Amino acid sequence: MDGFIYFLIQSVNGLKLGSVYAIVAVGYSMVYGILRLINFAHGDIMTVGVYTILVLMTAFGVPLWVTVLLSVVIAIAVGLATERIAYRPLRTAGEEATLISSLAVSIFMQNLIMMIFSPQRRAFHLPEYLSRLHTIGFIKLSTMNIITFAAVFIILIVLSLVIKKTRIGMAMRACSDNLNASKLMGININAVIVTAFAIGSGLAALSGLMLAGEYKTIDPLMGFVPGLKAFCAAVLGGIGSLSGAVLGGFILGIAEMLFAGLMPTDFTAYRDAFVFVLLILVLLVRPYGILGSKEGGRS
Amino acid sequence: MLEINKLSVKYDNIRVLHYISMQIRKGEMVALIGANGAGKTTVLRTISGLLKAESGEILFEGKDITKMSSHNIVASGIIHVPEGRQIFTKMTIEENLKLGAYLQRDRSVIKRNFEKVFSLFPILKQRLHQQAGTLSGGEQQMLAIGRALLGNPKLLLLDEPSMGLSPIMTQQVFSVLESLKKEGITMLLVEQNAYEALEISDRAYILETGNITLEGRSSGLIQDPNVKKAYLGGD
Numbered sequence: 001m002d003g004f005i006y007f008l009i010q011s012v013n014g015l016k017l018g019s020v021y022a023i024v025a026v027g028y029s030m031v032y033g034i035l036r037l038i039n040f041a042h043g044d045i046m047t048v049g050v051y052t053i054l055v056l057m058t059a060f061g062v063p064l065w066v067t068v069l070l071s072v073v074i075a076i077a078v079g080l081a082t083e084r085i086a087y088r089p090l091r092t093a094g095e096e097a098t099l100i101s102s103l104a105v106s107i108f109m110q111n112l113i114m115m116i117f118s119p120q121r122r123a124f125h126l127p128e129y130l131s132r133l134h135t136i137g138f139i140k141l142s143t144m145n146i147i148t149f150a151a152v153f154i155i156l157i158v159l160s161l162v163i164k165k166t167r168i169g170m171a172m173r174a175c176s177d178n179l180n181a182s183k184l185m186g187i188n189i190n191a192v193i194v195t196a197f198a199i200g201s202g203l204a205a206l207s208g209l210m211l212a213g214e215y216k217t218i219d220p221l222m223g224f225v226p227g228l229k230a231f232c233a234a235v236l237g238g239i240g241s242l243s244g245a246v247l248g249g250f251i252l253g254i255a256e257m258l259f260a261g262l263m264p265t266d267f268t269a270y271r272d273a274f275v276f277v278l279l280i281l282v283l284l285v286r287p288y289g290i291l292g293s294k295e296g297g298r299s
Numbered sequence: 300m301l302e303i304n305k306l307s308v309k310y311d312n313i314r315v316l317h318y319i320s321m322q323i324r325k326g327e328m329v330a331l332i333g334a335n336g337a338g339k340t341t342v343l344r345t346i347s348g349l350l351k352a353e354s355g356e357i358l359f360e361g362k363d364i365t366k367m368s369s370h371n372i373v374a375s376g377i378i379h380v381p382e383g384r385q386i387f388t389k390m391t392i393e394e395n396l397k398l399g400a401y402l403q404r405d406r407s408v409i410k411r412n413f414e415k416v417f418s419l420f421p422i423l424k425q426r427l428h429q430q431a432g433t434l435s436g437g438e439q440q441m442l443a444i445g446r447a448l449l450g451n452p453k454l455l456l457l458d459e460p461s462m463g464l465s466p467i468m469t470q471q472v473f474s475v476l477e478s479l480k481k482e483g484i485t486m487l488l489v490e491q492n493a494y495e496a497l498e499i500s501d502r503a504y505i506l507e508t509g510n511i512t513l514e515g516r517s518s519g520l521i522q523d524p525n526v527k528k529a530y531l532g533g534d
Binding site for chain 2: 167170171173174177180181182183184185186187189
């Protein structure tokens with residue numbers, strides 16, 4: 001019985017982590033769907049958001065909700081700046097060029113944050129009312145966890161409505177289906193690309209806060225690996241498909257926590273490796289991801 | 300209505316159009332004929348802003364559109380039915396048509412255009428909620444033309460609308476173009492099917508390796524011995 005409870009607890013921890021991966025993966029997938037760009041800097045936008053919160057909260061004592069808002073705004077600004085400076089000029093140069101450019105942006109941002117804040121790990125404490133624990137059956141959840149679940153749920157629903165029902169949503173789907181034909185419909189594709197980057201960057205900032213709140217420490221490289229895993233989640237679910245990204249995010253999060261929790265402690269250090277192996281195994285069976293199809297690639 | 304002056308276009312540093320000039324008057328149907336690789340598609344892609352001109356100018360209703368971006372060119376009334384149809388395969392027929400009307404604000408105009416498209420292509424109405432990728436080649440071409448009509452075109456650019464279609468489908472497409480012509484929609488038609496194109500159009504230009512080598516009334520060109528030999532397969 002104890003074992004089962006432990007399994008349940010790890011599953012819930014997996015859901016926590018998975019919800020973070022899910023919303024980062026959605027941003028990843030959205031940008032990839034339109035530009036076929038694997039944006040390695042996506043995870044570092046998360047770090048930018050977290051450090052913004054740290055500075056505003058500790059140095060200026062701004063209330064948390066204001067800092068969250070500002071961190072989203074700043075993350076969006078940084079995301080749009082990278083699009084304008086590092087990706088747009090290379091748009092006709094091919095996918096390899098923008099991929100390399102995104103690696104450069106990632107390394108640049110990591111080092112810039114290290115220069116400003118030092119490479120040291122720092123403590124990151126949420127206000128007491130957010131880290132208070134609630135016990136539901138065998139499972140302990142902090143107020144922050146509950147807010148996170150609710151936020152992720154609302155974000156995903158709103159996002160899917162926007163994409164299904166609104167004019168800009170239809171334009172985004174058109175762009176990811178056929179970019180050139182979208183131009184011929186009169187869609188301003190730059191506006192659509194900017195929207196995708198803005199949504200992705202804003203979501204990355206929020207997920208950064210969720211991760212930092214969970215692990216209680218932050219460092220300048222903290223965004224990179226979760227960014228990679230979110231990319232894996234997007235590929236696992238079927239890149240370009242938003243529901244696939246969400247599904248992939250939850251699968252990876254839960255698998256990772258179960259691995260970390262159920263394996264002997266000697267192995268838990270390999271949890272990142274496990275995630276990547278899982279991705280490879282799934283792609284061997286379903287090369288286009290769980291919900292992806294061959295059609296997902298642009299003809 | 301459309302005036303192209305000394306337009307040249309480079310593709311990967313190779314000039315593919317050499318200072319060509321063309322005019323299209325309002326209500327006219329003009330054909331652009333030439334062999335594979337002559338640069339016909341390049342002409343259309345440059346008009347609609349997908350490619351940038353190296354030099355020269357394109358005027359539409361007196362306004363210089365050479366450097367305008369595609370979405371503004373579409374907004375000014377030039378609608379391009381691209382080669383290979385380029386429909387949105389993962390979206391429904393209805394969504395494809397709505398995307399055609401993306402810049403249209405007037406609901407009554409959109410509704411009228413939808414009805415027009417449904418009367419021209421009843422099959423699209425029956426399959427409204429079907430994914431566009433499941434349509435046959437001919438049906439996809441109808442969708443591509445229907446989608447363009449929802450953009451309320453002043454000038455319609457058609458790139459090889461008969462390509463890959465069965466002879467029966469080709470006839471259907473040409474009869475639709477005929478009825479659009481009767482309605483007074485100005486058209487620039489690129490075709491390899493030179494005979495059909497000359498039959499239906501008012502005037503034509505002949506493009507050879509990036510140069511316009513011949514132009515004139517289609518009824519005259521169809522009799523021209525050189526044209527016959529090179530494009531109509533006759534003697």
